[in-house]
Amino acid sequence: MESKNKPLASHLIPKRMLSQDAYSTWLGIEILECEIGRCKVGMTIRKEMLNSMNKAHGGISYSLADTAFGFAANTHGKYAVSIETSINHIEALNEGDYITAESVIESVKNRLGFNIIEVKRGEELVALFKGVVYRTQKDWE
Numbered sequence: 001m002e003s004k005n006k007p008l009a010s011h012l013i014p015k016r017m018l019s020q021d022a023y024s025t026w027l028g029i030e031i032l033e034c035e036i037g038r039c040k041v042g043m044t045i046r047k048e049m050l051n052s053m054n055k056a057h058g059g060i061s062y063s064l065a066d067t068a069f070g071f072a073a074n075t076h077g078k079y080a081v082s083i084e085t086s087i088n089h090i091e092a093l094n095e096g097d098y099i100t101a102e103s104v105i106e107s108v109k110n111r112l113g114f115n116i117i118e119v120k121r122g123e124e125l126v127a128l129f130k131g132v133v134y135r136t137q138k139d140w141e
Contacts, residue, residue: 008140010036014071016140024067027060031071032100039071040102045093056093065101065117065129072103073113073133077140080113084132091126099126111135 008016014034018024027049033040043064051057066085073080093099103117111134119127 008077010075010077013074013077013140014039017071017074018067021067023063027063027067029064029067033102034071034075036075037072038102038104039068039075040100041068041071042098042100045095045097045099047095050095053092054095056095056097058087058089061089061093061099061101061119061127062087062129064099065103065119065127066131068101068103068117069115069129069131069133072105072115073135074140076105076135079136079138079140080133081136082131083112083134086130088128089126090128091121091124093121093126097121101129105133 011034014031027043029041029043032042045056049056049060099121101117101119105113105115113133115131117129118125
């Protein structure tokens with residue numbers, strides 16, 4: 001007997017992920033561009049995202065980059081989860097800033113993937129995120 005579930009088209013996976021992600025939705029993350037192995041997302045810094053120095057909390061740019069990383073990693077059709085991530089904060093962010101993060105994962109050769117994501121305010125690099133992803137054998141359906 002055949003399975004009724006068919007693999008989900010790769011460009012639809014990030015959209016499904018975002019629709020089920022309350023945190024990224026609360027952040028106001030939007031998908032700007034998406035294709036197999038690549039996803040670009042963006043968001044605006046809001047007042048409730050500021051720290052005691054009236055700058056965006058470091059977790060905000062981290063979260064945006066992590067979302068881009070996860071979305072791009074899953075476009076290959078298999079469930080993929082991050083197993084190690086880190087970030088370097090280069091510039092402070094302010095309320096009203098619009099930031100983007102783009103993740104490009106070009107080849108899938110084994111179960112581990114390595115990626116660097118640039119977080120930008122316009123053309124200005126504001127953070128550099130590094131991540132390692134583990135690809136499972138489970139298909140997105």
